[in-house]
Amino acid sequence: MTAGKEVSGGNSGxxxxxxxxxxxxxKKDGCFxxxxxxxxxxxxTLIGCRTEEISQSKSLVVFRTSVGDCGFVRRSWRSCDMSTxxxxxELSHGVGNIxxxxxxxISASDPQYTFLSISTPLLSQGGxxxxxxxxxxxxxxxxxxxxxxxxxxxxxxxxxxxAKIPSKKDGxxxxxxxxxxxxxxxxxxxxxxxxxxxSQDTYQGACKPIKLVYHPREPFFVIKQPQKIVTVFPMxxxxxxDVTIATAFFQELTDVGSSEKWAKxxxxxxxxxxxxxxxxxxxxxxxxxxxxxxxxxxxSHVEGRRLDKTVWSLLNFFACVKYHVKSTRGFxxxxxxxxxxxxxxxxxxxxxxxxxxxxxxxxxxxxxxxxGKLSKSNIIRRGCGDLSKKIKxxxxxxxxxxxxxxxxxxxxxxxxxxxxxxxKLE
Amino acid sequence: MANTLRLYLTxxxxxxxxxxxLQNFPCQEVERHNKPxxxxxxxxxxxxxxxxxxxxxxxxxLIETSINSLRISLKxxxxxxxxxxxxxxxxxxxxxxxxxxxxxxRKPVQxxxxxxxxxxxxxxxxxxxxxxxxxxxxxxxxKHKLIDFIVQFMEDIDKEISExxxxxxxxxxxxxxxxxxxxx
Numbered sequence: 001m002t003a004g005k006e007v008s009g010g011n012s013g014x015x016x017x018x019x020x021x022x023x024x025x026x027k028k029d030g031c032f033x034x035x036x037x038x039x040x041x042x043x044x045t046l047i048g049c050r051t052e053e054i055s056q057s058k059s060l061v062v063f064r065t066s067v068g069d070c071g072f073v074r075r076s077w078r079s080c081d082m083s084t085x086x087x088x089x090e091l092s093h094g095v096g097n098i099x100x101x102x103x104x105x106i107s108a109s110d111p112q113y114t115f116l117s118i119s120t121p122l123l124s125q126g127g128x129x130x131x132x133x134x135x136x137x138x139x140x141x142x143x144x145x146x147x148x149x150x151x152x153x154x155x156x157x158x159x160x161x162x163a164k165i166p167s168k169k170d171g172x173x174x175x176x177x178x179x180x181x182x183x184x185x186x187x188x189x190x191x192x193x194x195x196x197x198x199s200q201d202t203y204q205g206a207c208k209p210i211k212l213v214y215h216p217r218e219p220f221f222v223i224k225q226p227q228k229i230v231t232v233f234p235m236x237x238x239x240x241x242d243v244t245i246a247t248a249f250f251q252e253l254t255d256v257g258s259s260e261k262w263a264k265x266x267x268x269x270x271x272x273x274x275x276x277x278x279x280x281x282x283x284x285x286x287x288x289x290x291x292x293x294x295x296x297x298x299x300s301h302v303e304g305r306r307l308d309k310t311v312w313s314l315l316n317f318f319a320c321v322k323y324h325v326k327s328t329r330g331f332x333x334x335x336x337x338x339x340x341x342x343x344x345x346x347x348x349x350x351x352x353x354x355x356x357x358x359x360x361x362x363x364x365x366x367x368x369x370x371x372g373k374l375s376k377s378n379i380i381r382r383g384c385g386d387l388s389k390k391i392k393x394x395x396x397x398x399x400x401x402x403x404x405x406x407x408x409x410x411x412x413x414x415x416x417x418x419x420x421x422x423x424k425l426e
Numbered sequence: 427m428a429n430t431l432r433l434y435l436t437x438x439x440x441x442x443x444x445x446x447x448l449q450n451f452p453c454q455e456v457e458r459h460n461k462p463x464x465x466x467x468x469x470x471x472x473x474x475x476x477x478x479x480x481x482x483x484x485x486x487x488l489i490e491t492s493i494n495s496l497r498i499s500l501k502x503x504x505x506x507x508x509x510x511x512x513x514x515x516x517x518x519x520x521x522x523x524x525x526x527x528x529x530x531x532r533k534p535v536q537x538x539x540x541x542x543x544x545x546x547x548x549x550x551x552x553x554x555x556x557x558x559x560x561x562x563x564x565x566x567x568x569k570h571k572l573i574d575f576i577v578q579f580m581e582d583i584d585k586e587i588s589e590x591x592x593x594x595x596x597x598x599x600x601x602x603x604x605x606x607x608x609x610x
Contacts (some may be wrong), residue, residue: 006529105520240511241511244507244508244510244511245508245511245594245598248595249601249602251598252595252598252602253598253601253602253605253606256599257606262603262606264609265609266606267609268606310608310609313608313609317605322463328597328598329593329595331594331597332515332590332594333513335590335593336516336520339516339582340520340523340526342582343520343579343582344526344527346575346578346579389583
């Protein structure tokens with residue numbers, strides 16, 4: 001196995017860029033860890049997420065897990081720019097637990113193959129179990145091959161064949177599964193432990209809490225007891241308001257879990273202090289501000305298809321709580337904005353007296369408009385009346401006594417009656 | 427419970443009706459300046475006695491009056507930690523948007539200095555929200571309307587905090603139910 005190339009901070013020759021400024025500006029992010037692989041030429045490039053502080057002599061590249069996520073930073077390394085001496089990139093990220101998890105990625109002289117070595121705390125002695133190895137092999141047997149024996153200092157070594165990765169959607173699925181190999185290992189180990197919940201076998205350290213770190217800085221403990229397995233989640237939050245919202249959620253969780261309707265669900269409890277099972281653990285693991293949430297998993301919760309759901313729920317409990325807290329904060333903000341509009345409206349709303357005044361004014365205007373209309377029509381009528389009188393004078397020049405009355409009564413021109421019903425006074 | 431609230435609000439309304447007799451009064455110390463005397467408190471002859479109306483230990487209202495301005499400070503009840511953070515968030519949200527209310531003060535008033543209270547405790551004894559009404563507000567807006575707004579605001583705040591708390595608990599219950607469904 002050939003060594004990889006050393007990448008200097010000043011000029012990373014393997015991709016021909018001067019990335020020192022870029023690299024120094026980026027902080028180490030010891031959170032998730034995973035790999036996404038792409039290789040230029042076959043449509044795949046190597047993708048890394050963050051870089052540590054880079055010294056002059058070597059670079060530490062920290063890869064970021066995207067288990068279930070799709071966010072990652074892309075960096076393309078051209079194989080043609082690689083120097084003749086191959087560099088060895090040691091990938092490590094400390095997660096704050098006792099044993100550091102190490103990843104080792106080495107690109108061999110053959111660009112087709114890449115070797116990935118993983119070192120992870122084991123839940124039992126004797127290395128990875130057969131079940132875990134089967135789960136890893138089940139990722140994609142064409143692309144991922146387990147090399148035995150594993151590299152010294154590591155529990156598992158994989159050989160990745162990029163040429164066999166199909167293109168487009170299938171390829172992306174395989175890449176996602178490969179990058180989630182850590183999650184597969186932890187979930188298979190937890191699954192195996194839960195499957196043996198009723199087993200009478202007692203192995204060394206059976207009653208001791210086993211620390212699992214699915215997400216960095218968020219460890220949880222698994223304690224094997226007769227007929228059940230207890231999982232304890234120490235909860236930590238950055239903000240005091242998050243602590244309060246989460247505590248309210250844990251109380252509701254405890255209330256719902258203890259009700260008769262949910263008797264089949266695992267009993268759940270919350271306590272502000274560490275449970276007695278965790279005595280002896282490190283202080284940094286037990287210092288929390290959100291208390292401790294415990295679930296008692298029995299055999300009924302791991303039968304058949306429930307096993308996968310149970311494992312998934314336990315491994316993603318932290319994510320579920322954090323998402324609930326975040327969405328509750330958003331809900332509170334939306335509600336406050338909506339209420340603000342209502343409160344301001346009260347201040348600017350007209351009072352009932354003003355409304356009456358306005359309505360009265362409107363009637364007055366209407367009345368005035370009507371009067372205006374009447375005056376115009378009157379003017380027009382007067383003009384027509386004058387004209388008709390003139391015509392009459394011209395026509396009726398011969399005066400006959402008494403004829404005027406007769407004419408006024410019977411020979412009167414028709415007049416349009418007004419809507420107001422006014423009678424003209426003579 | 428509702429009776430005590432009615433009495434409390436009625437008392438505040440009557441006090442505000444008596445206190446809201448404001449007139450324009452230029453600053454006596456600085457020429458061509460017109461400042462709310464209740465904020466400065468430099469001239470004692472322009473200030474009236476402050477009135478504290480307490481519903482209980484957790485809820486009270488402070489009304490400070492001067493010749494040209496009036497300040498009303500409210501302390502809202504907070505039964506538990508969740509109500510505490512909801513009240514703080516909501517009132518801070520409103521205070522940051524004080525220009526929409528015109529009469530709202532951006533920062534609540536801290537409690538009056540009492541000789542027998544240690545300094546460390548004074549911060550916790552402060553009020554949650556404050557209003558500042560000046561003679562200009564009384565000229566632009568109607569006095570009874572302002573009083574109605576203050577009283578309505580107090581009712582709405584209590585109601586809103588209770589509804590928010592209930593909504594948060596309901597959401598938590600729904601999420602807990604969905605989470606536990608995975609195990610069944």
